[in-house]
Amino acid sequence: MIRNALFGLTACVALALAGCTDPLAARQDEVAVPPQVFFTDRGLERDVVITIPQAARVGAGQLLVNVTIRNKTGSDIPLDYSYRFMSNGIEVEAPSGYHHMLLPAHGYQAIQFTSMTAQGNDFGLTIRPAR
Numbered sequence: 001m002i003r004n005a006l007f008g009l010t011a012c013v014a015l016a017l018a019g020c021t022d023p024l025a026a027r028q029d030e031v032a033v034p035p036q037v038f039f040t041d042r043g044l045e046r047d048v049v050i051t052i053p054q055a056a057r058v059g060a061g062q063l064l065v066n067v068t069i070r071n072k073t074g075s076d077i078p079l080d081y082s083y084r085f086m087s088n089g090i091e092v093e094a095p096s097g098y099h100h101m102l103l104p105a106h107g108y109q110a111i112q113f114t115s116m117t118a119q120g121n122d123f124g125l126t127i128r129p130a131r
Helices: 002-018 042-047
Strands: 037-039 048-050 054-058 062-071 077-087 099-103 108-114 122-129
Touching: 037 042, 042 048, 042 077, 042 122, 062 077, 062 122, 077 108, 099 108
Parallel strands: 037 122
Antiparallel strands: 048 062, 054 062, 062 108, 077 099, 077 122
16 A cells, blocks of 8 residues: 555656656755655755655565755755654564765765664654764
């Protein structure tokens, strides 16, 4: 069911974007932060845009998640991120440690992570300024 919903949403977004001829200005593509994503710093919410996470089942039923982050500023932003997998609001796997990434000025960076088991049906992603 999640897979069908994600496919439908992806198809709608692709069709909507197909008519675009010019890139969107940085302030025109603001969307609400997905509920699975948590920023530890309010400034990050202002400086980056998170795409709608794409999730799919792979292998033996593990949950594969793809999230793209876009930097709206003219400076590189060093970030740390951590993820966890849940089922009905309860963590089913230990949270990952923090991973470092450098988000280039006005650039994109993809985050991809996969659960170890098929138990998780949701995820959480925490993003903070690099330490």
